Amino acid sequence: MVVHLHRAPRTDLLADSLGELLSVPSGDPFATEVVVVPARGVERWLSQRLSHRLGAAAGRADGICAGVDFRSPWSLFAEVAGTGDEDPWAPESLTWPVLAAIDASLDEPWARSLAVHLGHGDTTEEGVRRRGRRLALARRLAQLFAAYADQRPAVVADWSAGRDTDGLGSEIAEDLAWQPPLWRAVAELVGGPTPVERQAQTVARLKQAPGEFELPERVSLFGHTRLSVTDIELVAALGEHRDVHLWLPHPSEALWEALAGLNGTAARTADRSHDAVGHPLLATLGRDTRELQRSLNEFSVDAISKDGLDKLDHRGSGLLGWLQDDIRGNTVGEAAQRVLEPGDRSIQVHACHGGERQVEVLREVLLGLLEDDPTLEPRDVLVMCPDIETFAPLIEAGFGLGEMTGETGHPGHRLRVKLADRSLTRTNPLLEVATRLLELAGGRAGVSDVLDLAHLDPVRRRFGLNDDALEQLEDWAKDAGIRWGFDAEHREPFGLETYVANTWRFGMDRILTGVAMSEDSATWLDTTLPLDDVGSGSVELAGKFAELVDRLKDVTDELAGVHPLAHWLKVIEEGVAALTSVSTNDEWQSGQVTRELSRVRDAAAGQKVEELRLPDVRALLGARLAGRATRANFRTGTLTVSTLVPMRSVPHRVVCLLGIDDGVFPRVGITDGDDLLARDPQTGERDPRSEDRQLFLDALLAATETLVVTYTGANEYSGQPRPPAVPLGELLDTLDATAVTADGKPVSEAVTIRHPLQLFDQRNLTPGALVTGHSFSFDKAAAAGAIAALSDRVEPPDLLPAPLAPQQTGDVTLEELLGFYRAPVRAFFRDRLDLALPRDDDPLSDALPVELDGLGQWSVGDRLLHDLLAGMSEEQATQQEWRRGVLPPKWLGWRILTDVITKAKPIAAEALRVRHAGISTGQARAVDVEVDLGDGRRLTGTVPQVFGDRLAPVTYSRLGARQRIESWVQLVALAAADEDRPWSAWTLGRPANSRSRTPFGLSQLGPLDHTAIDMLRDLVRLRDRGLTAPVPLPLKTSFAYARQRRTQAGIDDALYKAGWEWNDSRYEGEESDVEQVRAWGAKSAIPGLGDPPEPGEEFDGETSRFGALSMRVWSPLLNAEQGSW
Structure with a gap:
């Protein structure tokens, strides 16, 4: 029996030869064949490929791949070594003896560096923090020890024998001298033979x-590009009495022959194997295959087969064919004899503005390839991406939305895409919940973190939370003042154990007491002020919210302190169960969590x-809960997207490499300072960057017709050029030496397309601009955008081509009239178009307030003012405000509160005086009004805050246009309803500006004469007109204009004054209101200045519609005002 080495430049050639071998049974026809594959993707592809040969009828590919046991290298070697799933020297199992050995050795002189690193004997806060590194350190050292045993076994052999060497005959470095005695301590704890x-x-x-x-008598290892020295030794031993077939994809037969004399390991710095390399890509990308050959040459390989070389298609034309032929021949051909055809797109490199643009470009490229070649199918295309988790949501958005977009959408959405080998957290949300629990434990429990947890599907299902409910929870959390910390005790590590405000307990108490009590009752329970916004229909939701927070607190409380492993695993499993629920179809998710935790326990x-x-547990469970690769979604007949590892050597007609960005690929490795192998690496030892380079070479050779590479060639924000990843740059340099172009331009430039930033750029739609012969994009929407962009710039159309038809006249409520004059344009959108334009809401904040902005201080002041008017003492009002959770803590809040109450008290005092002057009791009443407007119409409503014959509203705002117009409309309604009473309006607020001599502002309107009914009808007529089209009557701007005109100022002077209210300056002007922008355009001039007054809007001396409307509305008010303006 021997080890048979089969070599071929492509795995499809190897697979066909493997099929021929397996079609001839070994000694036992019923024996199962064992085929060891490096990845699941290769397994799926190989089983399908073998089914074309095994059991197939003559001349047909209708067979079946049966009786073949596909295994991973780990499972085969574990079976041979007799370790199975319980290998005590596997890194996961070895972690615990390493941890025990560390704990037992910290007082030893040789372990001084470990003791310092872990804070041994240090009672300070820093020492406590360092002790949380124990398990992370143990895991890392366990992985290092396992790597030593696998890649440089002489290290652990010497250490076990008491020789503290580096495995190469030299004494170990002084800063690593603690590793040999630690290894011996670990070996003693593990017991039994060392690896x-x-x-x-x-x-x-x-x-x-x-x-x-x-x-079985025959074992095959298929598609490996790297085997450690210990693996090769086992393969060689296995071949002593069995047929072992090693199916090795190797890029170049010529290179193999050139390196035939090299064998054994050598220092990587002394390895001169690259001197025998004739092709630059084999030199820079192929180190792993060279080192594997060198390791194999050390062992006896009795039979070598060059499988399928006679079947290899040496196309000799086309850039990809030339490049691959050169690589296989280990040489660079005569570039001058190869002229790149203008339409040759066999190698395409696309430089884009960021990841999103790369996906968009890839979509167009694939559509173009499918359009040009009817025989090409999605299953013939493989997309590989080094950072699939970053690109996955972009791919999901760019492809496969055909059901949503329909026939009119982008044709790329009709391509079915499968994302393969993603992490389990993307398919099992329960694992994400477990990860979130570990993140929340030991943290601050910020309001955004907790509500983010509530948004996860299993949590939503457990507590019955729909989108509306989640929105309500967010509103409650914001209104209740929740920021971070479950309670005051939870804040103790942060030095705020005496401050309960803004905690979850503080906020939930407010919400729950709001179920039974009203804030208007001016009562509170200890530190709890009821929250007003909890209606009777929300009682159940409030209970669910409280249950969610309480359960989460219970779980995180248990995830603290020092405990045995069993406690931590039990709490995590029970915590996930307490906070989540899954459907019957998704019960596998719960089983997955249980299995993952059980593996840790085992x-x-x-x-x-x-x-x-907790830091130990985070380190232990972090990688496991992040999940391993999902079930294989390879070779399903759809477009496959995966990382580079599982499918890199599987041939496809089109191979696409997505996201080959500088700094991302190859992986940026950070050398572990404790890694002995990294001090003097030897050939055959693992190097992540070399692995990635080999992946790139394998992918290049796997493309049989087209290779597509995308990368970020420019910053998506600044447009600054960015270089390609180094391996891609090396490929481009090699292409310049492989062929030439007819016009003398470098080939690297000819194959590289630098894409514009936007989809709708005209270059995407212009035939020949980016690709030869046709336009690049298939996007109809982008085409429409490009046409629009090329058209002459025109002024944006008016909101309405013509005013809407007047509404059917009917009764008007006083509130509708007030709503119109508070914001006329907004009222048009709201009352006529039934449209509320979106506004930017303040996001949830996890930070304790340390200051309040202007709006925040106004809210505090307005509440304090009305509390004082309601009869509260200053102490009661301030105590109630403290219990809202709005104020910053301690003296920061007292400073703001003192300033605000100082401004509110004189306003309240004057308001009480004015109200008592109107009626001795000072008690407000509400007056119902009903006015006949003529033509069968009425105005009805209720005017609040009436004291005798005096309307006396009070606000903490600076007295301005809004406060005046509200009082004016109500006063006119009162006077029109009852003409015999001397109605007046006394409006109080803060002074209009800081230069005022009084601590309050006062606007006194009336009494009015019997013309009030005419003024009311005029106000209603203007509202009727304002509901057919927006009227140019911005409130503050028009008031400033009218007020200035009333002083006999000219139009220009009045417009200058009005401009201060309209234009943005230090503060936003009315031009930035979303309704004004929608009605008149962004950064527009004061509306209505260029239009003459419409019939019925005229006013003496005013030539513009804006001026006429301003004077018609404000002139009667200003004439009636007797205040201090």
């Missing part, structure tokens, strides 16, 4: 007692793990 001893025993048994192993079986802290 090196076990390897030697296994090799001996394979050679001397092959019958002890339940393996790995620590037999170990005494008593002292673990």
